[in-house]
Amino acid sequence: MGFMRSAERFPERPAVIVQGTSLSYRQLRETAIRIASSIQAHQEDSWTPLTAVFAHRSATAFAGVLGALLAGNGYVPLNRTFPVTRTRLMFERSHCRSIIIDAGSLPQLDALLDGDEGELLIIAPDLEDPRCYRERWPQHIFVGSGDLEAYGAWREPKLGQDAIAYLLFTSGSTGTPKGVMVAHRNVTSFVDYIADRLQFTERDIVSQMFDLTFDLSAFDMFVSWERGACVCCPSQKTLINPGQFIRDRGLTIWFSVPSTVSLMKQAGLLKPGRFPSLRLSLFCGEPLPVSCAEAWLRAAPNSILENLYGPTELTIACTSYRWHPERSPGESELGIVPIGFPYRGMNALVADESLNEVNPGAEGELLMNGPQMSLGYWRDSERTSSAFVVPPGRRDIFYRTGDRVRRPAGDGPLTHLGRMDSQVKILGHRVELGEVEAVVRQTSGMDGVVAIGWPATLSGYGGIEVFIEGQSVDVDRLRSAIASRLPDYMVPRRWHVLSRLPRNVNDKFDRKALLAILGDGL
Amino acid sequence: MNGPTPDDVRVFVADFLNQKLKDREKVPLSDLPDDYDVLQSGVLDSLAFVEMMMTAGEHFAGEIDFESLDPEKMTVVGPLCIFVSEQLRNRS
Numbered sequence: 001m002g003f004m005r006s007a008e009r010f011p012e013r014p015a016v017i018v019q020g021t022s023l024s025y026r027q028l029r030e031t032a033i034r035i036a037s038s039i040q041a042h043q044e045d046s047w048t049p050l051t052a053v054f055a056h057r058s059a060t061a062f063a064g065v066l067g068a069l070l071a072g073n074g075y076v077p078l079n080r081t082f083p084v085t086r087t088r089l090m091f092e093r094s095h096c097r098s099i100i101i102d103a104g105s106l107p108q109l110d111a112l113l114d115g116d117e118g119e120l121l122i123i124a125p126d127l128e129d130p131r132c133y134r135e136r137w138p139q140h141i142f143v144g145s146g147d148l149e150a151y152g153a154w155r156e157p158k159l160g161q162d163a164i165a166y167l168l169f170t171s172g173s174t175g176t177p178k179g180v181m182v183a184h185r186n187v188t189s190f191v192d193y194i195a196d197r198l199q200f201t202e203r204d205i206v207s208q209m210f211d212l213t214f215d216l217s218a219f220d221m222f223v224s225w226e227r228g229a230c231v232c233c234p235s236q237k238t239l240i241n242p243g244q245f246i247r248d249r250g251l252t253i254w255f256s257v258p259s260t261v262s263l264m265k266q267a268g269l270l271k272p273g274r275f276p277s278l279r280l281s282l283f284c285g286e287p288l289p290v291s292c293a294e295a296w297l298r299a300a301p302n303s304i305l306e307n308l309y310g311p312t313e314l315t316i317a318c319t320s321y322r323w324h325p326e327r328s329p330g331e332s333e334l335g336i337v338p339i340g341f342p343y344r345g346m347n348a349l350v351a352d353e354s355l356n357e358v359n360p361g362a363e364g365e366l367l368m369n370g371p372q373m374s375l376g377y378w379r380d381s382e383r384t385s386s387a388f389v390v391p392p393g394r395r396d397i398f399y400r401t402g403d404r405v406r407r408p409a410g411d412g413p414l415t416h417l418g419r420m421d422s423q424v425k426i427l428g429h430r431v432e433l434g435e436v437e438a439v440v441r442q443t444s445g446m447d448g449v450v451a452i453g454w455p456a457t458l459s460g461y462g463g464i465e466v467f468i469e470g471q472s473v474d475v476d477r478l479r480s481a482i483a484s485r486l487p488d489y490m491v492p493r494r495w496h497v498l499s500r501l502p503r504n505v506n507d508k509f510d511r512k513a514l515l516a517i518l519g520d521g522l
Numbered sequence: 523m524n525g526p527t528p529d530d531v532r533v534f535v536a537d538f539l540n541q542k543l544k545d546r547e548k549v550p551l552s553d554l555p556d557d558y559d560v561l562q563s564g565v566l567d568s569l570a571f572v573e574m575m576m577t578a579g580e581h582f583a584g585e586i587d588f589e590s591l592d593p594e595k596m597t598v599v600g601p602l603c604i605f606v607s608e609q610l611r612n613r614s
């Protein structure tokens with residue numbers, strides 16, 4: 001593991017700055033190994049080799065990720081800013097029998113554990129005295145800070161070919177999130193390539209803008225730790241002024257969704273020359289508007305800018321495009337920066353509806369395979385086989401990204417044109433509209449429900465609006481019930497109740513007609 | 523000197539928060555204490571906070587300099603209202 005090599009080489013250099021405190025590689029390794037030893041001391045052979053990390057922007061979050069991995073388990077990130085019902089669903093679906101939890105997430109522990117009959121191992125490194133928890137939950141094993149196993153008790157795990165590094169839940173169309181299994185070999189392939197190509201060093205200070213439940217957080221941690229760099233994690237408060245964060249910490253590498261740039265631009269935070277310390281600026285997660293790239297580079301004049309692309313199923317990012325001030329405006333399409341070229345070993349296929357390759361210059365769905373292609377969906381062979389397919393005339397499995405791209409006519413870059421299906425981007429989050437519809441249907445008892453991304457923005461949509469077919473719907477009660485089940489960005493902003501929803505010739509709900517209604521300002 | 527007083531800003535902030543609270547059917551804030559932290563209370567996240575500040579600029583027809591905003595203090599209602607009032611009065 002790259003972290004352990006860097007801990008040997010740079011023990012006193014900072015590995016992470018979080019909650020205003022700097023932890024050296026030596027300090028982080030010690031805590032992570034003691035957590036790993038504690039898992040190994042209690043874990044039974046019958047347990048699923050996964051450990052939940054229920055922690056948010058804390059030292060325990062980082063030590064927990066490493067602790068799970070050093071124990072030989074994959075980590076399953078849980079997020080206390082999500083509705084607890086969703087967190088619990090992810091936890092139950094993962095079948096984890098061990099949890100690492102930080103102080104800020106402890107108040108949600110009751111709701112997470114309620115109804116769980118089996119024995120769990122709960123490691124709370126921030127908890128000095130776990131007695132009250134042991135009394136409340138006698139069937140579970142609680143490990144507080146004083147109970148962590150000794151550093152020397154750790155045994156280096158032997159990992160199989162397909163050992164899972166992390167299981168990350170993404171939005172699913174049936175109303176339940178689906179877990180993407182990303183293997184160690186996927187992450188290793190990505191990290192080896194990208195750390196070399198971007199020349200990360202121990203002198204780099206890297207932003208950590210993504211929550212653990214967003215897979216781009218894995219980039220920040222694993223690429224930085226591969227080369228002894230420092231991961232700098234801002235608090236929620238610091239995030240309201242990202243410009244000050246860049247300057248105060250002297251960041252050398254920035255990585256965020258383009259929405260952050262858009263917001264900083266609107267707030268007047270991208271003044272020319274403001275971020276001279278940045279040598280590299282990376283964006284991923286949603287389309288990057290040309291106007292944002294240009295504004296960013298004016299503020300960060302010493303920086304190289306790259307636009308990265310990649311679904312979770314292809315491990316963090318699998319293509320990238322380096323901005324060139326003269327060439328790039330001409331290579332961009334619809335005002336969006338190209339997604340560029342596949343990473344080393346990754347293959348791209350732009351295909352039509354029958355999954356046959358389209359002609360050069362034509363548009364189609366992007367399919368990819370290679371060493372970063374993940375193992376599929378956790379305990380869901382049906383959805384795995386529908387997304388991971390062998391196209392006609394091919395022998396290898398490709399992942400269908402659902403993204404519409406243009407196949408380069410010559411040696412140019414891939415350009416992203418939007419989504420093939422009903423997945424939309426809301427503030428950088430990938431949302432399956434079908435999931436929103438499913439939850440509204442379940443909660444309202446109404447069958448006719450259509451969710452639509454609205455209004456369109458350069459980077460996706462500003463939010464979601466929902467149409468319900470019915471007569472008397474208690475919208476206020478429904479909104480409240482939905483807000484307890486979905487993250488904020490998935491909760492519809494406006495609700496429209498119509499006695500009948502428009503349908504097309506095939507008697508399917510007519511989304512275009514509903515879009516027209518929204519366009520008319522209903 | 524023109525521009526809003528801290529009390530004017532307080533009314534604006536209360537309206538903005540109530541709108542957010544109303545959407546989620548939480549208890550409306552009719553009386554906003556000085557030490558109320560809009561981030562820690564969970565009513566706003568960092569993006570919504572920036573949205574509120576930009577809306578305040580539009581509402582009072584002025585411009586707020588985000589560069590001088592101290593994230594550690596400005597999410598608390600008392601200092602926030604004074605900061606926004608000073609910003610808008612100095613620039614009007």
